Amino acid sequence: MLDRPIPTIEPLAPPARSIILRPGMPMLPPGIERYRVEGGQTLTVELEPGDRITVTDVDGGQVAERIALDETGRPDPGVIGERIGPSGIVPSVLGDSTASLRERLKTRGIDLSSALALRVFGNASPAGTSQSFTAERRGTLIVSAPGATMPPEDQDTATPIELRIERGTPPAKKDRLVLPDPLADPLQDIRVNRATGSGRDR
Numbered sequence: 001m002l003d004r005p006i007p008t009i010e011p012l013a014p015p016a017r018s019i020i021l022r023p024g025m026p027m028l029p030p031g032i033e034r035y036r037v038e039g040g041q042t043l044t045v046e047l048e049p050g051d052r053i054t055v056t057d058v059d060g061g062q063v064a065e066r067i068a069l070d071e072t073g074r075p076d077p078g079v080i081g082e083r084i085g086p087s088g089i090v091p092s093v094l095g096d097s098t099a100s101l102r103e104r105l106k107t108r109g110i111d112l113s114s115a116l117a118l119r120v121f122g123n124a125s126p127a128g129t130s131q132s133f134t135a136e137r138r139g140t141l142i143v144s145a146p147g148a149t150m151p152p153e154d155q156d157t158a159t160p161i162e163l164r165i166e167r168g169t170p171p172a173k174k175d176r177l178v179l180p181d182p183l184a185d186p187l188q189d190i191r192v193n194r195a196t197g198s199g200r201d202r
Helices: 099-106
Strands: 032-037 042-047 052-057 064-069 116-120 129-134 139-144 161-166 190-192 199-201
Touching: 032 042, 042 161, 052 064, 139 161
Parallel strands: none
Antiparallel strands: 032 161, 042 139, 052 129, 052 161, 064 116, 064 139, 190 199
16 A cells, blocks of 8 residues: 555635626516615605515514505505504604605605504514515505614614515516615716716716
8 A cells, every 4th residue: 555656636726706697687587676674774665556565574573664655645554455443553763764764755745754654573573574465556665674773781783674576567678677765865976887887977
C-alpha cells in the first residue's frame, strides 16, 4: 500500500454566479400579485369582482387590519364578502396615521378618521397562518400590519404581512405592473427605460 501514488486532490472551484436567462420575465403568472406589508406599514390596492385575496401572517403573532371601501370611499365590509354586524368590526388604528398617508387616501375620497377595520390574527397566531376571501364587487382594500413602539422588556415587534391577490379577470397585458402607493412623498420623478440603467427627469 505504501508504494501506491498519493492521489491528487483538485481544489473545488468557486460556485458560478447565477445569470438571467430571460430578462424581464415576471416571477408570478399573469393575474397573480404578491405584496409585502412591513410591520407598522399600510398597503392600498384596488379590487374588482372575483378577485381572490389571501392575507398571511408571515412570522406569526402579528395582528392585521383589513379596511374594505366601496367605490365612493365609504367603509363597506361587503366588498370582500364579510357578513358581520357592527360588533365584529373595530375602530381602525389608521385613524391616527401619518399626514402623508391621509393625504394620499384623501385624493381617493377616503377619510380614515372614522374608519372601521376587520382584524385577523393575533398574538398567538402561528407563523404562516392565512385567511382568504373574495371580492364581491369593485372597491378598495387597505391592509395594515399595525404595531406600536416596542418597550425593551417586551417581545412584540411588528412583523410583515403578505398580501396575495389572484385577479378574477387578469389584465390584458401580461407585462402590466400594478404598483402600490409609495411609502413616502416622492422627491424625484425619474423614468427609467426598460432594460436600461439610464433615465431622465420628467
